[in-house]
Amino acid sequence: MTAVKFKVTVDPDRCQGHNRCFAIAPEVFDVDDLGNAFVVGDGTVDGALGAKAQNAAANCPEYAITVTEFQG
Amino acid sequence: MTGRQAPVGDWTTDFDHTDPTWVRDPYPIWAELRAQCPVAHSERYGGTWLPTTHELVSEVAYDTEHFTSRAVVVDNLRPTELDLPAPIGLAPPITSDPPFHAMARRMLLPAFAPKKISSLEPMVRKLCGELLDATAGRSVFDAAVEYTQHIPVGVIVGMLGFPLEDADIFRRFITQVLEKVDLPSEERLDMFMQGEIEAYLNDQIEAHRAQPRDDLTSFLLEAEIDGNKLAIEHVRGTMILLMVAGIDTTWSAIGAALWHLGSHPDDRRRLASDASLWPTAIEEFLRAYAPVTMGRLVIEDFDFHGHRMRKDDWVLLPFPSANRDETVFRDADKILIDRQENRHAAFGLGIHRCLGSNLARMELTVALKEWMARYPDFELSDPEAVSWSGGQVRGPRNLPVRVLN
Numbered sequence: 001m002t003a004v005k006f007k008v009t010v011d012p013d014r015c016q017g018h019n020r021c022f023a024i025a026p027e028v029f030d031v032d033d034l035g036n037a038f039v040v041g042d043g044t045v046d047g048a049l050g051a052k053a054q055n056a057a058a059n060c061p062e063y064a065i066t067v068t069e070f071q072g
Numbered sequence: 073m074t075g076r077q078a079p080v081g082d083w084t085t086d087f088d089h090t091d092p093t094w095v096r097d098p099y100p101i102w103a104e105l106r107a108q109c110p111v112a113h114s115e116r117y118g119g120t121w122l123p124t125t126h127e128l129v130s131e132v133a134y135d136t137e138h139f140t141s142r143a144v145v146v147d148n149l150r151p152t153e154l155d156l157p158a159p160i161g162l163a164p165p166i167t168s169d170p171p172f173h174a175m176a177r178r179m180l181l182p183a184f185a186p187k188k189i190s191s192l193e194p195m196v197r198k199l200c201g202e203l204l205d206a207t208a209g210r211s212v213f214d215a216a217v218e219y220t221q222h223i224p225v226g227v228i229v230g231m232l233g234f235p236l237e238d239a240d241i242f243r244r245f246i247t248q249v250l251e252k253v254d255l256p257s258e259e260r261l262d263m264f265m266q267g268e269i270e271a272y273l274n275d276q277i278e279a280h281r282a283q284p285r286d287d288l289t290s291f292l293l294e295a296e297i298d299g300n301k302l303a304i305e306h307v308r309g310t311m312i313l314l315m316v317a318g319i320d321t322t323w324s325a326i327g328a329a330l331w332h333l334g335s336h337p338d339d340r341r342r343l344a345s346d347a348s349l350w351p352t353a354i355e356e357f358l359r360a361y362a363p364v365t366m367g368r369l370v371i372e373d374f375d376f377h378g379h380r381m382r383k384d385d386w387v388l389l390p391f392p393s394a395n396r397d398e399t400v401f402r403d404a405d406k407i408l409i410d411r412q413e414n415r416h417a418a419f420g421l422g423i424h425r426c427l428g429s430n431l432a433r434m435e436l437t438v439a440l441k442e443w444m445a446r447y448p449d450f451e452l453s454d455p456e457a458v459s460w461s462g463g464q465v466r467g468p469r470n471l472p473v474r475v476l477n
């Protein structure tokens with residue numbers, strides 16, 4: 001059985017640590033000791049978390065986040 | 073505010089960010105420029121450019137090859153390369169360029185990272201509570217003078233581990249340095265470098281050397297760049313930078329949000345009755361009333377979208393105008409406290425992203441929530457008496473309010 005899933009990535013070269021993603025979706029993003037973001041686990045999420053990740057992406061001032069939908 | 077310059081006739085060819093019309097309400101000016109003249113030029117301050125769209129402001133912020141941060145406050149005297157050697161500049165990292173910038177910034181980042189900053193929340197809440205206690209029983213008072221201006225000063229003085237009674241000294245200096253753009257920059261810097269401030273900071277540093285504590289001063293004394301401890305000038309310079317960059321900016325952001333709530337009863341009531349709106353409301357206040365416009369200098373003659381920029385021309389970087397760009401924000405001039413998509417640039421873009429953004433956002437949130445818990449019903453008691461600061465940081469300096477039962 002397949003379901004809609006999302007692959008979330010943060011481009012470390014673009015991320016400047018605005019911290020919007022971690023504030024919006026702490027289940028999907030975390031920040032390191034310098035305040036830069038990374039995805040939790042391998043960045044694969046489904047359902048409601050996918051929507052939250054998309055909302056985080058739409059709020060990143062540096063356009064550093066991508067969320068890609070796939071069947072998995 | 074200055075009022076010393078000649079009045080502006082044509083904003084596309086003669087703009088001045090200290091003109092009373094700009095200070096009172098810059099948004100229509102920026103809207104006109106975005107539509108008609110997105111890269112405006114003025115002979116003032118020895119030659120200044122003003123890109124106003126989100127796209128152009130981003131482009132300049134990201135382009136450290138053509139634009140230097142050696143000087144970020146536009147005024148009549150531009151520092152020469154000899155005064156302020158790039159890439160370090162006078163107040164790293166804000167005045168630094170790559171590659172030095174990254175080192176100076178990295179050294180400070182851990183002290184301002186989100187998790188570190190959230191541990192300061194109780195301190196900020198206590199400070200706000202005490203300030204509100206002092207207003208108890210009065211129906212009319214000035215929220216800028218009695219509340220908003222004290223919060224960031226108290227916070228940074230507390231973070232540095234200085235006695236809280238000394239907060240007044242710092243507020244005075246900040247006002248002088250940032251709002252007197254028509255004073256020569258040397259004079260303004262002298263107020264910091266040779267005045268009482270230097271002796272004061274030296275005393276505090278000595279006390280912390282003798283007895284290290286868990287605060288920002290001891291953090292700076294322990295910090296290293298490239299394996300070396302910082303020279304005392306660098307420690308002092310960093311303290312001054314944190315005060316210059318962190319005080320009137322945050323004061324302005326808190327004040328502008330209170331101004332909005334005091335003049336928009338619908339939004340105030342919605343926020344008072346639905347706490348889930350806080351995160352989007354805070355970001356919307358930051359977007360719509362972004363207080364900070366930065367400056368850059370052009371590094372060498374070059375062509376910017378058909379405009380001949382010359383070495384040492386100023387460039388104003390109005391993040392607040394980028395935040396009102398209709399092509400990026402739907403209904404950009406409407407304040408929507410539940411706006412879902414809001415990639416605003418209030419804290420800048422690129423490598424100089426505000427180092428204090430996590431702190432500023434926390435202060436803004438705590439200050440507004442504490443206010444609304446105490447005074448959910450209030451209004452501007454005299455809207456005509458509200459005064460806004462001029463120059464590159466915009467916020468209410470007088471904000472008379474009336475508390476309604």
Ligand code: HEM
Pocket residue numbers: 133141144165166167177228313314315317318319321322325362363364366367391417418419420421423424425426427428429431432433
């Ligand atoms: C709402 C309040 C604030 C706003 C709107 C704001 C805005 C900004 C902006 C737009 C920049 C980018 C500068 C550039 O591109 O040249 C910046 C940089 C900076 N801000 Fe803030 N700021 C605020 C509060 C603070 C606070 C509280 C602190 C620290 C206590 C702080 C410290 C800094 C520093 C050190 C930089 C330079 C970072 C670098 O160059 O790498 N700011 N700020």
Ligand code: SF4
Pocket residue numbers: 010014015016017018019020021022035036037059060061062063064065
């Ligand atoms: S919102 Fe964007 S820039 Fe900010 S921490 Fe997240 S990924 Fe980085």
